[in-house]
Amino acid sequence: MEKKKTTIVLFSGEYDKAMAAYIIANGAAAYDHEVTIFHTFWGLNALRKDAQVPVKKTFMEKMFGKMMPRGADKMGLSKMNFAGMGPKMIKQVMKKHNAMPLPDLIEMAQEQGVNLVSCTMTMDLLGLQKEELLDDIEYAGVAAYLGEASEGNVNLFI
Amino acid sequence: MHADKVLDAKGLACPMPIVKTKKAMDDIASGEVLEVQTTDSGAKSDLTAWAKAGGHELRADTEENGVYTFWIRKK
Numbered sequence: 001m002e003k004k005k006t007t008i009v010l011f012s013g014e015y016d017k018a019m020a021a022y023i024i025a026n027g028a029a030a031y032d033h034e035v036t037i038f039h040t041f042w043g044l045n046a047l048r049k050d051a052q053v054p055v056k057k058t059f060m061e062k063m064f065g066k067m068m069p070r071g072a073d074k075m076g077l078s079k080m081n082f083a084g085m086g087p088k089m090i091k092q093v094m095k096k097h098n099a100m101p102l103p104d105l106i107e108m109a110q111e112q113g114v115n116l117v118s119c120t121m122t123m124d125l126l127g128l129q130k131e132e133l134l135d136d137i138e139y140a141g142v143a144a145y146l147g148e149a150s151e152g153n154v155n156l157f158i
Numbered sequence: 159m160h161a162d163k164v165l166d167a168k169g170l171a172c173p174m175p176i177v178k179t180k181k182a183m184d185d186i187a188s189g190e191v192l193e194v195q196t197t198d199s200g201a202k203s204d205l206t207a208w209a210k211a212g213g214h215e216l217r218a219d220t221e222e223n224g225v226y227t228f229w230i231r232k233k
Contacts, residue, residue, distance in 0.1 A: 027173040030180035031211055099171040
């Protein structure tokens, strides 16, 4: 039997939205779907390594790099961010309820064989380079996404 | 009820019970029964849907003191 497919476009760069995307991705992988998450624009920040990686950048690219969250754990909330207090609060609540933090969900997704794809066009726009992103991810554009999505049983834009 | 393998998923939140169930099911043979224990109140809907999609048989389920137990027979 051919495997079913789930594709998710992660456009947003907020902790809560990325968490929803990764929970669905992990669930779909457990459903034995072939799962792909395409990260574009602010969603790329979920793939950033939290350590600073020395790479050559223009002034604008450096600014972008500084202003955007360096990795999943540093993302803000889409609601009730309260200048950074929101994420602290929600992480406490998550701990209490044993919900998996976003970095763990990403690791679990990789373990489950979810394809993490980084959009190269927006990487160029935001000045993000391969060295700054997680290892073992793929690089592609809209055509690769459409190729997967047109066979997708579940296609989401988050 | 007889189980060939028991999965303790108590205290875990979505999506972990289903992720762990899938992993545990990969470890047993066709026809064997997996017992899943969880405290997630959404588990009944989740495991019922998951078992159905995979063609597995949800043989029974119980709830006692907030612990939901399921017996799933692998396809």
